[in-house]
Amino acid sequence: MAEETTAAGDGKEYGVLAQFADPEKLMHACAKVRDMGFSMWDAHTPFPIHGLDKAMGLKRSWVSAFVLVMGLSGAAIGMLMQWWVAENAYPLVISGKPFFSWPAFIPITFECGVLGGASGAILGLLIMGRLPRHHHALFNSERFKQVTDDAFFISIEAGDPEYDSAQTPRFLEEIGASHVEPVPV
Amino acid sequence: MEHDISLPSREISLPESWKRLPVVAGIVGVLALAASYFLAGGDSKQFAFSYLTGFYYWLTLALGGLFFVVLHYLARSGWSVVVRRLAEHVMGTLPVFILLFIPVYFGMHDLYHWTHAEAVAADPLLQHKEPYLNETFFLIRAAIYLLVWTGLALYFWRSSARQDSDGDLAITKRLQTRSAPAMVLFGVTITFAAFDWVMSLEPHWFSTIFGVYVFAGCVVAIFSFLILLVLRLKAGGALEIVVTWEHFHDMGKLLFGFVVFWAYIGFSQFMLIWYANIPEETFWFEMRWHDPAWRNVSIFLAAGHFVAPFFFLISQPVKRNRVTLTIAAVWMLFMHYVDIYWLVMPTHHHGEFHPSLVDFTCWLGVGGIVLAVLGRLMQRGSLVPIKDPRLGESLAFENP
Incomplete structure (x- = not known):
């Protein structure tokens, strides 16, 4: 915990996390994120959603x-x-x-x-899935814990070439996110 | 309610060009059977064996249709509703096999060694098997199989057709309940029919897995046939939006699965006999191996019915492409013929390989008649069970 606090204190960010109210909004938003050309991002849901891979533009797994x-x-x-x-x-x-x-x-x-x-x-x-691993930066978000229950998220990593710490959160809000927050490393 | 789905009539009605199918196929069938009779000349044995091969080929296809429909209700499948009506029509040709069995009845003495009293008198093993392998009981059993198939086919076909007009949910529920005993009846009849009509060609030989082997071929045949049938109907303008590549993908996966199942069962049968090495069992394979020509057929069967389609069908894009899937389906229907030929024909010339034109004309003759009946059935009602409660689920189906 102590480490995380310091890391967060450093101001280094993992990226941004956006919550969506329901699967339809999430699906819609995923298509928008895909079309913006982001590459280092992911969608998180409590259950598999049909067609999400297409909305995300995922290629066939090898x-x-x-x-x-x-x-x-x-x-x-x-x-x-x-x-x-x-x-x-x-x-x-x-x-x-x-x-x-x-x-x-x-x-x-x-x-x-x-x-x-x-x-x-x-x-x-x-x-x-780069598993097993001890920790993931997204777990720094208190809100993200709901992902195993009833919440739908999109996360975009700061390392993405399209990422902008000011623009990206605003963009996510525009495409229907109900809550957007930065995620510290 | 999903009962209110309405589909454009062009989608669910038979394309105009298909309406000639019953007449054309019927004429081809009758001509081909007549040609077989004259080509065989006085050789009634040749005709009997060629006819049994053709008869059994189309019978296994129709039984595959019965299996598909019964399984659909037993598993309460959703995805397959859009192609079920076509499988029902294939199954609906089963009653006509009562007529098609008549030449097999007249060919009994040419086909089945154990029907000759003097052969039985000289053979202690056949005497031992006489309580089962005698003409009266053989015919009683044949009547039971044919009546059971006819009964099941008519019952499932009519119930499903009735639902098209009244949309009664109780029909689906009743068919689901009755599909379980129907599957048991199917399993028992297909096994014993295989024992009686094909395995008893060599009355000394026995293999308890033989019925399962034939069943595996049935399922390969029906999925190949359904794929081709739907592709042809699509080319004619029907089922364009109703049947999607998701459905083809699933049929392709099941075809692949049963190609593997066929090999699994075929090899299991072979390995146990090879391993035990008991002459009264091994001679059956020896008949298909000793003559170099039959050996080539055996190798071709293993390579063409399993190895090649296994590697061809394993990848996803092949199952979602019109050209490659057509190639696979046509090839498997051809290999199914090789399989049936391999089961029936070695007995004819005692292990020598003598293919005949009559083999082909008999296949074409029985096929023509079966396709004529199929074409006639397809003219009735719509090509899709329009009021099935799971139609919506099937229309929206996507592979996970």
């Missing part, structure tokens, strides 16, 4: 491609592992079949593929 690569790698590693065990490390004759009897290895290959894909989905999600 997580699915990551999942494919991880899944195929998992399957390949699963098959290679079994090949290595059966052919090199510990060859055993099982019911008179060749050492490398690939049909028998398919179930484990499949499961390794699923494991790789699922891990890929979780890893991709964590990487994209």
Whole structure:
């Protein structure tokens, strides 16, 4: 806490936080923020809102491609592992079949593929969300705590090239924010 | 209330050019069947096997339609309301399979080895199976399957059509309740019909998963067919705003899912038999592997029904593009034929590969008749269940 107070005292800002009354106002505002050309900003809601990604102009996440690569790698590693065990490390004759009897290895290959894909989905999600982390500047805002309950927010970071500490809060008010406040680092 | 949704009539009525479908398809069907009869000449065995392949191809498609409709009510689906009527029409062709079964009945002795008394007398295994595999019981069962499908198809088709005029919510509720026993009936009949009509071609062979394998093919067929049907109707000017790329995307995802399911079931069946290595089970695969031509068909089936469509359909843009989705749907309908051919035909020449023109004309003949009935059904009422309580939800559907 002490650190945060000093940081806030330094006058360094993380950005600006704007609250909106309902999902429709938020959606409308997101489209406006998108059209202004902001890049370092986000919308925060207590539940998923249909079409918000379009209003925000979000591009398709690369997580699915990551999942494919991880899944195929998992399957390949699963098959290679079994090949290595059966052919090199510990060859055993099982019911008179060749050492490398690939049909028998398919179930484990499949499961390794699923494991790789699922891990890929979780890893991709964590990487994209830059998680886990101990703290986020937005938590400095007392008001922001309502985001898990019934409040809708847009935050714009000070690092955004379009950001202006005087203009941006006014802009947010113009596009329908019910409350705008600066967020200290 | 969502009951008040009104759609432009151009959207929900059959395009003018489609009104010729029943006549054109009917003529093609009858001519093709007649041609099959003459092409086969005196070879009644060739005709019987080719006919069974064609018959089973279109039957599995119609059963896929029944599955789609019953599942829709069972899961209380919202997204699929806009394409359900078309699936209902595909399902609505099931009664005609009672007539289409007649050639199978006359071909019984050509098709099924176990119908010959002298073969049974010389074969202890067949004697053992006689309480199940005998002509009388076979025909009784066939009658049960066909009547159950006809009954389910007519019941669901008529109830849904009635809702178009009176908008009665109770119909949806009743169909939801009855979809559960309907699904059980569907599962039992499709399994035993597969055992009787296709698995018993090799009466020594048995695989308990066989019905599930056939079912997987049914679902692949119906989603491919629905995708094509809607795309063609859109090209004719109907369903332009009603069916969106969100719906195609979902049908594409389900098609992809069942392509994988088919491979999962097919491989499960293969692996257990391969692993146990018992001659009375392995010979069925040996018949599809020993002859190099059949081996190529087997490899082509695995590659074309699973590997290629898996990598083709996996990415999202492919499922949301008219050209790529059309390619996938046409390809899967073709591969479904290869699958049925692979199931039925090896018995004909005892594991030798001899394709015949009759195979094609029978497929075309049965298909012509089925499409004629489908075209006739599509002329009745609107192309969309206009008073379904979930129509609004379906119209507004978007993929998350």
